[in-house]
Amino acid sequence: MNYGPLVFLAAFAALAASWFGFVLTPHLQIGHLQQTNTVPSGVSYPVARSGLAQQGLQVYRANGCAYCHSQQVAQTGTLFDLVLTNPGTNQASTVAAIQSINPRLSQPEVLEIIGKVPVHLLTMVSKSTAEAAAKTVNATGANAVPWIVPIGPDIQRGWGSRRTVAEDFLFDYPVLPGSQRIGPDLSNVGVRQPDPGWHLRHLYAPASVVPGSTMPPYPFLFEKKKVGRVPSPSALPLSGIATVEDGYEVIPKPEALALAEYLVSLQAYAPLFNAPLSVALGKPTSPTETNSISISGGDKAPSDISMP
Amino acid sequence: MSSKSAFQTATGDSLPADISCRWPLFVLLSGAVFWLLAGSILTLIGTIKFHAPDFLAEPAWLTYGRVRPAGLNAMIYGFCLPSALGLTLWLLARLGRTTLAGAIPVVFGGLLWHLGVGAGVVGVLSGDATGFEHLEFPSYAVAMIAASYLVLGVAGVLTFRQRAERGLFVTQWFLLAAIFWFPWIYSTATILTSVYPVRGMAQAVVGWWFSANLILVWFGLVGLGIVFYLLPRLLDRELESHYLAMFVFWMLILFGTWTGIPKTAPVPAWIPMMSKVTTVLAGLALLGAALILHRTLGADYRLLSTDPSLMFAGFAVASFVIAGFMGIAEVLSGASSMLHLSWYATARSWLQLYGFFAMALFAGIYYVWPQLTGRPFPLPRLVRLHFWLAASGVMLAVIPLAVGGIVQDGNHANPEMAFVDVAKGTLTFLRISSIGDVLTLAGHFLLALNVLLAIGAFCWDRVRIALRTATIELQEQGVNS
Numbered sequence: 001m002n003y004g005p006l007v008f009l010a011a012f013a014a015l016a017a018s019w020f021g022f023v024l025t026p027h028l029q030i031g032h033l034q035q036t037n038t039v040p041s042g043v044s045y046p047v048a049r050s051g052l053a054q055q056g057l058q059v060y061r062a063n064g065c066a067y068c069h070s071q072q073v074a075q076t077g078t079l080f081d082l083v084l085t086n087p088g089t090n091q092a093s094t095v096a097a098i099q100s101i102n103p104r105l106s107q108p109e110v111l112e113i114i115g116k117v118p119v120h121l122l123t124m125v126s127k128s129t130a131e132a133a134a135k136t137v138n139a140t141g142a143n144a145v146p147w148i149v150p151i152g153p154d155i156q157r158g159w160g161s162r163r164t165v166a167e168d169f170l171f172d173y174p175v176l177p178g179s180q181r182i183g184p185d186l187s188n189v190g191v192r193q194p195d196p197g198w199h200l201r202h203l204y205a206p207a208s209v210v211p212g213s214t215m216p217p218y219p220f221l222f223e224k225k226k227v228g229r230v231p232s233p234s235a236l237p238l239s240g241i242a243t244v245e246d247g248y249e250v251i252p253k254p255e256a257l258a259l260a261e262y263l264v265s266l267q268a269y270a271p272l273f274n275a276p277l278s279v280a281l282g283k284p285t286s287p288t289e290t291n292s293i294s295i296s297g298g299d300k301a302p303s304d305i306s307m308p
Numbered sequence: 309m310s311s312k313s314a315f316q317t318a319t320g321d322s323l324p325a326d327i328s329c330r331w332p333l334f335v336l337l338s339g340a341v342f343w344l345l346a347g348s349i350l351t352l353i354g355t356i357k358f359h360a361p362d363f364l365a366e367p368a369w370l371t372y373g374r375v376r377p378a379g380l381n382a383m384i385y386g387f388c389l390p391s392a393l394g395l396t397l398w399l400l401a402r403l404g405r406t407t408l409a410g411a412i413p414v415v416f417g418g419l420l421w422h423l424g425v426g427a428g429v430v431g432v433l434s435g436d437a438t439g440f441e442h443l444e445f446p447s448y449a450v451a452m453i454a455a456s457y458l459v460l461g462v463a464g465v466l467t468f469r470q471r472a473e474r475g476l477f478v479t480q481w482f483l484l485a486a487i488f489w490f491p492w493i494y495s496t497a498t499i500l501t502s503v504y505p506v507r508g509m510a511q512a513v514v515g516w517w518f519s520a521n522l523i524l525v526w527f528g529l530v531g532l533g534i535v536f537y538l539l540p541r542l543l544d545r546e547l548e549s550h551y552l553a554m555f556v557f558w559m560l561i562l563f564g565t566w567t568g569i570p571k572t573a574p575v576p577a578w579i580p581m582m583s584k585v586t587t588v589l590a591g592l593a594l595l596g597a598a599l600i601l602h603r604t605l606g607a608d609y610r611l612l613s614t615d616p617s618l619m620f621a622g623f624a625v626a627s628f629v630i631a632g633f634m635g636i637a638e639v640l641s642g643a644s645s646m647l648h649l650s651w652y653a654t655a656r657s658w659l660q661l662y663g664f665f666a667m668a669l670f671a672g673i674y675y676v677w678p679q680l681t682g683r684p685f686p687l688p689r690l691v692r693l694h695f696w697l698a699a700s701g702v703m704l705a706v707i708p709l710a711v712g713g714i715v716q717d718g719n720h721a722n723p724e725m726a727f728v729d730v731a732k733g734t735l736t737f738l739r740i741s742s743i744g745d746v747l748t749l750a751g752h753f754l755l756a757l758n759v760l761l762a763i764g765a766f767c768w769d770r771v772r773i774a775l776r777t778a779t780i781e782l783q784e785q786g787v788n789s
Contacts, residue, residue, distance in 0.1 A: 004476065011485050011561055015492065018565030021582070022517040023496055029576055030510040062435035064373020074572040076643040153644050156723035164574040166509040173505055174439035175512045177574060181649045181720070182734075184727045206361075212728045214735065216361040220368040 030166050038270045041279075045270045048171045049262065056262025059255045061174055063218070069186045070178035071266070075163035075275075076152035080130035082122040083278075087114040088142035097140045101133040114142075124149065147278035158192065159185045160268065162275045168268040183215055190267040197237070199260035200252050205242030221256035224248055322682045328407035329398045330680045332414035336394035337673060338763060339422035341756050343386020344666075346429070348749045350379030355745050358738045369433040377444040378432040384442060384522070385453065386425040388665055389490075390418065392530045393460050395672040396483045398680075399537055400464055403480055404471025410463040417459030424452030440501045440515040442522060450498050457494070461487050478553040482533030485561060486526055493521045509575050520568025520583075523660055524590070524635075528560050531628065531668035532597060535621045538671055539604050542615050548603035552596050559593035570648045571639065584639040594632035601625045616691040620671035623699055627663030631656050634710065644721050651734055652713025655706045662748070663702040670698065670755070677762060686761040690754040697751035705744030712737025 038045050049057070060066070082101070088094050095110045098121055105113075113119045121144060122133055130146035137144040150162040164187050169175040193199060201208060204222050206215040222236070227249045235249035244250050252260075271277045322330075354376040356363050364370040401408045408414065428449030431437070436446040445453070464487045468480070497518035500506050506514065532553075540547040547553060566586035569579050601622065605611050612622040634656040638647045647653065674691055678684045685691060712734045719730045 007481070008484075011481075011557075012488075014558070014561045015485075015489055015565060018517070018521070019492070019496065022566060022569070022579070023500065023514055026513040026575065026579060027500070027506050027510045030513065031507045033508060061439035062374075062437065063368070063371055064377055064437060066439065067373045067376050070649050072570075072572045072574055072649075074644075074646065153646075153721045153723055157727070164572075166574050166576070168574060169512075170508045172508065173511070174501065175509055176439050177509070177512050179441060179570070179649065179653065180651075181646065181716075182731065210728065212732065214358070214361060214728075214731050216357050216363075216372055217365050218371065219366055220371070 033166060033170055035170065036167055036272060039273050039276060040271075043270070045272065046167060046170050046268075049265045052258050052261040053265040054262075055254075056258035056260070056265075057172060057176075059221075059259040060262055061176060065186075066176040066178040068178075068180055068182035068215070069184065070181050071164065071168075071185065071187045071268075072177045073154045073160035073162070073164045073185060073187045073268070074152055075150045075155060077150075078127075078276075079124045079149050079151050080122075080127050081120050081124065081147040081149050081278075082130050082133050082137070082144050083118050083147050084114065084121050084137065084142060084144045085118045086143035087117060088140060090141050093140040094137065094142045097137045097142070101136055120147075124151070145278075148276045150275075150277050154185060160188045162269065162271065162277045164268055165272060165275045167272060167274075186263065186266050187268045188266060190264040191269060194264055196257070196260040196264050199263045200236055200256055201238070201242065203256060203259065204236055204250060204252075205238070208238075208240045208242035218256075221253055221259065223251045223253055225251060322679060323402070324407050325398065325401035325405070326679045326682075328411050329394075329401055332408060332411050332418060333394045333398060333676070333680055334763060335415050335418035336390045336421070337677070338759055339418065339425075340387045340391040340394070341752070341759050343382045343390075343422070343425055343429075344752050345749075345756055347379045347382030347386055348745065348752055350375045350382060350429075352379075352742070352745050352749060354379060355738070355742045358735060359742065368435065374433050374435065374437070377437055377441075378429050381432060381442070381444050382425065382429050383661070383666075385428060385445065386422070388527070388661070388669065390421050390425075391669045391673060392486075392527075392665075393457075393464075394418070395534055395669065395676060396487065396530060397460070397464055397467060398676050399479055399483060399534070400467045400471075403473065403477050403537070404468060405473040406467060406471050408463065409466035409470055410459070413459050414463045417456045417463070420452055421456035421460070424449050424456060427452060438502055440497075440511070440518075442519045443497055443501060443515060447498075447502055450502070454491075454494065454498075457491060461491060477537070478547065478550050478557070479533040479537040481554065481557055482529045482536070485557070486529040486533070489521070489529070489561075490526055493518050493526070509573075512573070513569065513575055513579060516568045516570070516573070521565055523657060523665075524567055524632075525560055525564040527660065527665040528564060528593070528628065529557075531624060531665045532556060534668050534672045535624055536600070538617055538621050538675055539601070542618050542621075542675070543604065543611060545604065548600060552600050552603075556593045556596035556600070559590060559596060563587075563590040564593060567635075572646070572649070587639045588636055591632060591636050594629045597625055598629045616695050617671040617675040619692075619695045620667045620674065620698075623695075623702075624664050624668035624671060627659050627667065627702070631660040631664060634659065641717075645717055646720055647713060647717050650713035650716045650720070651709045651737065652717065655709035655713060658709070659702065659706045663706060667698060667702070670694070673755075677759070681762055681766045683762075683765070685758045686765055687754075687758050690758055694751045694754040697747050697754070701744045701747030701749075701751060703744070704747060705741045708737040708740040708744075712741075 035044050035046065037043065091114070094114065095107060098110050098114070099105055099107065102121055121137070122130060127146070134144045134146055154160060168187070169177070198209060202210065203218045205217055206213040224244060225248065227247055232249055232251055234251055236252060238244055238250060271279055353364060353370060354372050357372050397408055397414065428445030431446040431449055432444050437444040438446060468484060497514055500514045501511050505511055536547055536553050563586040567583050567590060569575070569583035571580045571584065573580050609622070612618045638653065638656065641647050674685070715737070716730060716734045719725050719733050
């Protein structure tokens with residue numbers, strides 16, 4: 001019997017299956033994503049980048065920035081902080097409750113911190129620990145809430161406060177998540193370096209702002225010209241190892257300005273339903289900025305951390 | 309009569325399949341060798357920037373983010389695909405005991421292909437890259453390549469249909485599936501990323517799907533198809549076994565086609581998870597390929613050294629297996645491991661692309677070319693030298709990058725270590741791997757030299773025969789008058 005046509009059809013079906021699975025289905029799922037709301041503030045997310053930043057994305061694409069920089073923050077798990085938001089009126093029992101959940105705190109220390117709410121009573125504990133501790137504290141009339149804290153090496157490195165999700169790229173074309181980390185991840189470079197001027201100096205002479213940087217310089221994004229009667233206001237303020245001959249100044253070209261604007265627009269930290277993290281209400285920043293006093297969890301056993 | 313015998317000396321014992329494939333393959337393969345050289349020179353320029361970041365920083369078109377994709381695309385679309393298609397056409401004609409259908413259109417198709425690659429490489433260097441990996445060529449280049457593929461693919465199917473030998477050898481299954489699969493993945497990826505782009509991260513998923521299907525599945529089908537033809541042919545024995553080869557075929561198209569989505573991809577979690585499972589399952593194809601090589605050789609690996617094409621083919625299978633297992637290790641590494649974003653991933657894909665596929669193509673080119681011209685390569689010793697340069701070049705590029713990637717990943721997982729120090733920690737490994745790049749480039753010059761001399765000798769033969777024929781005719785006319 002001639003099995004040829006049968007094998008051909010089966011092979012066709014196998015190949016078609018992968019097309020349905022990895023092209024059509026993701027398109028139906030991700031391709032129909034809509035703008036969503038941040039949780040709990042309910043702000044629309046994401047908003048389209050400014051026109052200049054969109055031009056900057058094209059400069060980023062044309063010069064292949066994605067061959068060295070990823071835009072995908074990884075998250076290995078989620079832990080919880082316990083945050084005291086209201087010490088209540090029954091101070092003595094609140095202090096006792098806090099000491100019972102975090103025995104490392106002495107009474108004066110507790111008295112000091114409960115005056116500075118919101119304050120972290122426990123950090124990096126498991127969900128059950130945080131919830132049990134919240135119950136203990138709240139029984140005294142105080143109010144303590146567990147906060148969601150995404151964890152992982154990328155997040156500890158300060159590259160983001162949560163993992164990157166599909167929504168972060170909703171309005172981008174092309175999407176450039178990158179495949180290499182020859183340079184640092186840029187998902188949130190606009191949070192780390194919000195000044196476009198910093199990015200311009202960095203593009204012109206990377207090692208002048210990041211000592212030891214291995215990034216090549218991008219002189220073709222700038223124009224070197226003789227200083228006129230009045231120095232140009234847009235000239236790059238150069239110092240240190242980035243210098244230019246006397247009588248010359250370095251002016252960023254429109255591409256450089258657009259690229260810097262795009263880099264500043266890279267801020268993918270909004271808390272979302274599918275990538276939750278807790279932030280102080282009314283202040284859309286990372287939870288660590290609420291209060292600098294943070295006390296490591298007293299009852300935290302290493303096994304509580306789901307980080308491998 | 310004398311003119312006919314002179315023709316026979318020039319063509320040696322070429323079969324009709326060889327004669328019909330001659331000019332089409334000359335065009336496809338010599339163009340491919342040109343892009344091989346151009347691609348490896350561009351890649352080398354990119355690598356030098358790790359020794360000196362200021363090297364060639366001034367011209368925009370030689371910045372790292374442009375030379376790197378230009379070089380890689382010249383390698384893939386300039387060298388790998390046209391030589392793979394050329395060898396595919398030859399194998400389909402030879403195995404079907406027929407001639408190549410549409411040889412003249414294929415010659416023009418080949419020219420158009422290489423023109424398209426030229427437009428693509430210039431486009432990427434001038435900043436027109438699409439931003440999707442392995443799909444960087446701008447639309448004007450893709451249009452030329454797609455039009456050319458239409459000619460080459462149809463010629464392949466027609467050649468297959470007109471075969472005189474009805475029984476099928478496994479290689480034909482591999483190649484036929486490849487002929488159908490390439491236009492499918494290439495058109496899907498081009499349309500959904502560039503013509504009518506899908507929304508947001510769906511673009512990236514399509515791009516990753518295409519990359520895996522090109523580099524694991526398509527390269528796997530064609531590369532193994534060539535190797536499974538060469539092994540029994542050069543060893544003068546049966547392939548052990550056809551069933552095992554069909555098993556490899558099924559594992560590749562069932563599981564290999566679902567791989568390639570990185571685990572940190574910002575997409576719904578089922579997509580990378582599915583990809584992880586299928587990557588592991590596709591490991592069955594690796595075991596199958598390793599077993600076929602082992603059993604066909606009868607465990608006597610010294611047999612490989614009897615012919616340079618066998619050396620290339622054996623190296624290719626070994627690379628295919630190792631690269632595949634490196635991929636499995638990558639997807640199975642712990643949650644905090646970022647191997648897929650480190651130099652380890654570059655090492656793995658280079659081993660698959662060059663150590664496996666380019667080496668399998670070299671095996672095919674060195675085997676097929678002399679049959680086309682009817683005479684051995686002018687400098688046969690350089691063939692073996694090329695093997696040693698290529699083999700050591702691949703190892704010197706892949707091993708340091710893989711080790712460097714593991715070191716990089718370990719340092720990266722330690723947030724106390726500044727990123728600049730993580731990056732600097734990889735430089736020594738990168739610099740060693742540049743030596744590998746130089747060695748492979750030297751090998752490419754040897755191949756180019758042989759191909760150039762072979763074409764020159766062939767054309768010179770043709771001229772000599774034409775002259776002799778003309779002289780004889782004149783003499784005969786002189787006698788008659």
